[in-house]
Amino acid sequence: MGLAGAAGLAGRATGAAAVIATSDSDASESASVGVSGAPFEAGSGAATAPVIPGIEAAGEGSSAPMRLLRLDGTRATLLLIARHTGLPEIAHWGARLPDDLDAQSVFAMRAPEMPDNGPDQWQPLITLLDTIGGWSLDMPGLIASRPDGTAWTAAFTITAIDHTPGQLTLQATDDLSRLRLDITLTLGTEDVLSAQTVLTNTGETPLDVARLVSGTFLLPDTMTTFGVMHGAWGMEWGQSPTELRNGALVIESRRNRSHDHFPGLVAGATGTTQNTGEAYGAQLGWSGGHRFCVERMEDARYRLSVSEYLYPGEGSLPPGAALKTPVAYAAFSPQGYAGIARAFQAFARAHVLQWPGGAMKPRPVLLNSWEGNLFDLHEDCLRRQIDATADLGVERFVLDDxxxxxxxxxxxxxxxxxxxxxxxxxxxxxxxxxxxxxxxxxxxxxxxxxxxxxxxxxxxxxxxxxxxxxxxxxxxxxxxxxxxxxxxxxxxxxxxxxxxxxxxxxxxxxxDFxxxxxxxxxxxxxxxxxxxxxxxxxxxxxxxxxxxxxxxxxCASGGGRHLRASGHRAEPAETHRCRTHAPARLDRAPQTPAWRAASWRGPVRGRRPGSDRARRHLDGPADGHLSSGAGKLAAGAAFGTGQALRPRHGVSLSRDDPETPDRPRRPTVTRTDAPLRGWPCPVRRGPHGHGALPPRPCAADGVCDRVPGGAERLMRCKRPHYRRMPPSASPTRQ
CATH class of the missing domain: 3.20.20.70 (Aldolase class I)
Incomplete structure (x- = not known):
């Protein structure tokens, strides 16, 4: 548990989330939570409240004061140590620390230690933004320089702190490089920590910024597995658990879509499961290129830095201009990977998603015209399809390309x-x-x-x-x-x-995109x-x-824009309808693990079952696309419908069902036993959970909601056994 585990400081938290600075020598200061613009007073050796009087760094020859800066969620705590020089050290990010934390013990444990065969000037291993300069040669969070090659190093000093419950804003300056830094951190009851950075060029010449991280997060040495989401068109949300014993793991995407790498990752300790064990997650609220770097530090802990990817010249700042990063989000859960999903979902519902009228409406059952018609559109046929769709209980009809x-x-x-x-x-x-x-x-x-x-x-x-x-x-x-x-x-x-x-x-x-x-x-x-x-x-x-x-x-060819930044402007699109590495992407059943992987991004995802046959669209003659069958689903349309129920249900038309003047093409979902309109609201809006139903490959996922009287109900969908078509049977095989 990082700092708390090492120092024996973890305990039962008894109060609401607070922002405090405490010490045994001044218990009265424990209630200080509302400091605005509180600067360190250079030269006096003191700092304005919240301050810990008489607590000094234990480093050799150092008398600079230190203070604790703390943000609390329901089950998580961010603890920083601010010194007179430099940016605050990240002392702890993880399990909730006791409200009566012994500040002297923290300071004693985090007192500067001079490494053997190292520089004589001490610096913390990890700060809110690590820079090039001093003796640190770790992955920098800021890379910048001026046209003449100067200002390539940075050494910031805190000049102001705005410290309110749930939010901390730090201002720091570097008078030599002529830079100003503003870092904003928030942590609420959902246990999601958000971080954003603003860099201002206070010099008289342009500044070229090649990298500026949104946030830097500390992960404990107990994290052994890092899961990244990768893929390609039609195959997004693949998962690759990776162990990192030494060095760094870097994930980048430079194409302004996220099929190849979703801007996020999860980390777990040995033995962490869907619902047990400590887990961490992070993602970037940005619809462009991104960069994630996990680096193992000297003390075996991990530094996670999250940033957008900047192409040459995109970070150019004329004098007086500022570069504002996207927001990075990090979550901690003591209840496994599903706990990370629940935290991000709750945070998105409370702070990201914005709905007409201010409240989320039940997600309508949707039918999209694409797979049943492609480019072959006729108004009379569409009207008949609309009538058949309405009779089924569909609530939204979408006319596609x-x-x-x-x-x-x-x-x-x-x-x-x-x-x-x-x-x-x-x-x-x-x-x-x-x-x-x-x-x-x-x-x-x-x-x-x-x-x-x-x-x-x-x-x-x-x-x-x-x-x-x-x-x-x-x-x-x-x-x-x-x-x-x-x-x-x-x-x-x-x-x-x-x-x-x-x-x-x-x-x-x-x-679409x-x-x-x-x-x-x-x-x-x-x-x-x-x-x-x-x-x-x-x-x-x-x-x-x-x-x-x-x-x-x-939408972006399916799930290419599952990005948190667009969540309050546009509803994220579906997890792709087909997802498998078989040549023709045969099965809809692989969509289940894709949906599970996507679930920790946020609560809103759309899905719709296609026709009985997943299709690949080929370059056709001048009159349009051809479509070719690519293998029959093992479980049929009923399973596809069950998959698509979570959490915004959609259905599709089948081109395998001939269209005639007397009989319109009908949705494949007509094979289910009940009308779709009026399905229980939890299917469309509730938080979801994961589970396992042995033997493999069965699994359970669902959405749950609390009904009147306090009981919880779970809408469960079980992934059945399914088969992939062998290569010899593939219609694409030459």
Whole structure:
């Protein structure tokens, strides 16, 4: 248990979360919790409250005062030691420490120790932001320099502390390098610690920042296994437990999507299970590139640093400018990995997610038109499908790709967000009215950040594309990314989307993002990855301000944008419908471990079972996509429906079910035994739990809720045995 375990300081916590500084010699100071802008008084050897009088560092030749800075959650404590020079040392992050913590014992245990064959000046092994400078050669949290090569080291001194219950803000400066640092930490009852850093260039010349961490977290030496989430398109949320005995584990993603590496990790001790043992988790609230580094320190503890990934030039700060990092989140749980999931879910519900009207509504049962129709859209057929869908009890009908411009395949028309009059002669309003008349919401698919080269918008504005001028235009999925940080591009998208939302009475947008950013340079040739993310957030905010009741689902080829930063602007998309390393991605059953891995990110994930056959979409002739069966599900549609119930249920149409004028294509979920409307609310909003039902590969996951009278109920879904199609039977085998 880190510091508490080593020093024998752990005990039963008796009070509410508090921010305190205490010592045996001044018990009256234990109630000090509201200090604002309290500076260390240089030269006097004293500091303003909260202070521990007479407690001095035990280091050789040192008389600088020290103070404890403490944040408490329900079961977790962050404990810092602030000295007169340098940033605060992280003394403990983990299990809740006693309210009557003996400050003198803490100071004695954390007193400076001079290492053998080391520098004569002592520095703590881990601070809130480790810098290049002094004798520390560990992974720095700040890498910056000026054009002449100076200011590449930093040595900060605390100048002010704003210390309130649940939050701590530190201000520090480096007068030599001309830098100012503001670090904000919060810890609430959910036991999620958030950290954010702001670096200001107070010098007279530009500063180039190559790395600035959002937060640095201390992990105890008992952590032996680090779990990272990895994958690819259609196979996100793979899990790779890794042991780290020495050195560092670095996880990076540079593509502005997170299929390859979700921006987070979990850590557990030997023997930690889903529901027992100590576990830690961390994630970054950012929709761009990211970097996680776990480094084993000299004393066998671990330093975890979390930051966004900055491309060259993206951290350039002119004099007086500031760089504000995304928020990093860390959680501690004494109840295993599922405890981490519950902590992040509770925190997201309380502090991240924002809903129209201020309260989360029950997640509607959703049907998406894509898999049943692809680009083959006909208004009469869609109306019949809507009627069949409404009879089943579905609550939201989403019209997917193919409704606009010349979009009859994925080679053309993307970016031309005007209704295809050849399909919908009177626009989308009549279809939307039909959906609403059947008691459902109407949703529409967009991919606003992208365009096909074969589109009117690209032909009119080729300079809107993100590309390195003078190099070949890089396309992916036959499309380019638009520079939405340009005001004229953002204005065009806002006007176009806002017009359609109003005229067609759109309740919901599925916002897709189907390619990585490659050579993402603006018109001046500068890297634009970071500005692209900030422009996306600004565009979402504009849409929500103009249309407060509009819901946006953040999709990126499935689960490529499961990112906490977008949670209060756009609902995270589904965990991908199929997930297996078999060539054709055959089984829906592997979605269960993917959902389990994704569950600790936050509470909102959508899922829908596809048709009886998972499909891969191939490059087809000019009239659109082909689809090919890729293996029948072992458990059938009923199991797929059970999977998709958690926590936002969705269903899909099957192209294996022929469409005729007298018989519309029907949702696969009709094989279940009950209508979908009115399913118990816990299935759609409750916290979930994990368990195991031996023998393998059976497992239990579910969502639980407290019913009137105090009892808890668990909606349980069991993962059955399933088979993967052998390679010799794969329809893709040549």
């Amino acid at each position: 193919g409704w606009f411009g010349s979009r009859r395949n994925d080679r053309q028309g993307l970016g031309d967000w005007t209704v295809a009059r050849s399909i919908f002669p009177q626009g989308l309003r009549p279809l939307s009215d039909h959906v609403h008349a059947r008691g459902m919401q109407f949703g529409l698919w967009y991919e606003p950040e992208m365009a096909n080269p074969d589109s009117n918008v690209f032909r009119a504005h080729p300079d809107w594309a993100l590309q390195v001028r003078g190099r070949p235009l890089l396309t992916s999925r036959r499309q380019v990314a638009l520079d939405i940080s340009r005001p004229e591009v953002a204005d065009h998208l806002f006007t176009t989307l806002s017009h359609e939302v109003t005229n067609s009475r759109i309740d919901y947008i599925k916002w 189907n390619r990585d950013l490659l050579d993402a340079a603006d018109a001046q040739g500068r890297a634009a990855y970071r500005r692209q993310v900030l422009a996306l957030y600004a565009l979402w905010d504009r849409l929500h301000h103009a249309h407060p009741e509009l819901e946006i689902e953040s």
